[in-house]
Structures are given as structure tokens and as C-alpha cells.
Amino acid sequence: MYAIMLLAMTTVVAEPPPTEAGDVQGVFIDTPNFWNLRLIPDGSGSLCYGAGTTASFKPRTLDFTEVVKELRKTAIKNAPKGYAFKVIIREKGIDPVYVFTNDAKFILELFEKAAAKEVSDGRTAEFEQAWKQYPPSMERGK
Numbered sequence: 001m002y003a004i005m006l007l008a009m010t011t012v013v014a015e016p017p018p019t020e021a022g023d024v025q026g027v028f029i030d031t032p033n034f035w036n037l038r039l040i041p042d043g044s045g046s047l048c049y050g051a052g053t054t055a056s057f058k059p060r061t062l063d064f065t066e067v068v069k070e071l072r073k074t075a076i077k078n079a080p081k082g083y084a085f086k087v088i089i090r091e092k093g094i095d096p097v098y099v100f101t102n103d104a105k106f107i108l109e110l111f112e113k114a115a116a117k118e119v120s121d122g123r124t125a126e127f128e129q130a131w132k133q134y135p136p137s138m139e140r141g142k
Contacts, residue, residue, distance in 0.1 A: 024068050026090040029107060032083035035136040037111055039067060047114055049130040055123045057114040070106055075099035083138055104138045111136040 027039045039045040042059040071087055077099055079086075084100040085107045091097065101107065115131060117123065 023091045023093075024064075024089055025092055027064075027067060027071065028088040028090075029110070030086040030088075031107070031111075031136045031138070032085070032140045033134060033137050035111065035134075037114055039064060039110075039114075045114065047111065047127075049127070049134065053124070053126045053130050055115070055127045056121045057116075058119045058121065061114055061116075061119045062110060067110065070103075071099075071101065074101045074103040074106065076101065083140055085138070102138070108136055 025041070027037075029037045029039075034050050036048050037045060038048070039062055041064045043062045043064050044057055044059040045062070046054055046056045048054045068089070071089065075087055079100050080102060084102050085104075087099050087101055089097045089099070113119070
């Protein structure tokens with residue numbers, strides 16, 4: 001009986017409780033159509049399409065704490081049937097947490113805000129073309 005209780009207790013301990021956004025060092029969001037967004041605590045980060053078409057965005061473009069809070073509300077551990085956005089939350093002192101969300105409205109708004117010309121740096125013609133032709137979406141990319 002003690003061995004069973006110890007095993008159950010170990011299982012519970014292996015699942016760390018959610019921490020505050022202050023412990024989160026970064027958030028990464030992948031779309032099914034090959035876009036990704038990298039966000040760091042100062043609200044800046046980068047957008048990337050495919051193998052390397054990138055642009056960065058300035059600090060305070062996104063509210064890091066609010067993004068983490070919203071992702072924690074909508075994230076699920078197992079990939080749903082069909083397509084979903086993959087989210088990686090990197091927290092200080094623990095392995096990255098991989099989760100999924102179908103909240104297209106929230107995720108696509110993040111991409112839109114990060115890609116706004118007034119907050120973007122390094123937008124190349126290649127980036128502009130990718131954004132126009134294949135904007136981030138829930139649909140599988142080409």
C-alpha cells in the first residue's frame with residue numbers, strides 16, 4: 001500500500017503547478033501553415049515564415065503577462081484532431097511545456113499586432129510577400 005501511495009505522490013509532484021508569468025522566459029507559437037512567433041518578457045520578439053523569412057517587433061508590442069495568462073486559459077495538453085496552434089512555454093528551472101490551442105482569434109491577433117509595420121524591424125520584400133500570400137492561419141500551409 002505504501003508503494004502505491006508513493007508512486008501516486010511521485011506522479012503528482014512530476015506535474016509542476018502553473019507559475020506566474022514572471023517565471024516564464026519565452027513563448028513560442030507555431031501555426032499549421034509554417035509561421036512562428038517568438039515572444040520574450042519585454043513584449044518584443046520575432047515572426048518567422050518557413051525556413052527563415054523573419055522580421056522582429058519592438059518591446060511592449062505585446063503584453064507578455066496577458067499573453068501567458070490567456071494561453072494558460074485556452075491551452076490543452078494533447079493535440080486535438082485536425083489542426084491547432086502549437087505553443088511552447090519556457091519557464092525558468094523547468095523543461096519547456098508543449099501545449100496546443102484552437103483559439104484562432106486570439107493567436108491571429110497576436111500575429112497581426114506583431115507584424116504591424118509601425119512596430120516591425122527588418123521587414124524584407126520576401127517577408128512582405130509571404131505575409132500577403134500565406135498569412136498565418138489555422139489551415140495547413142503549402
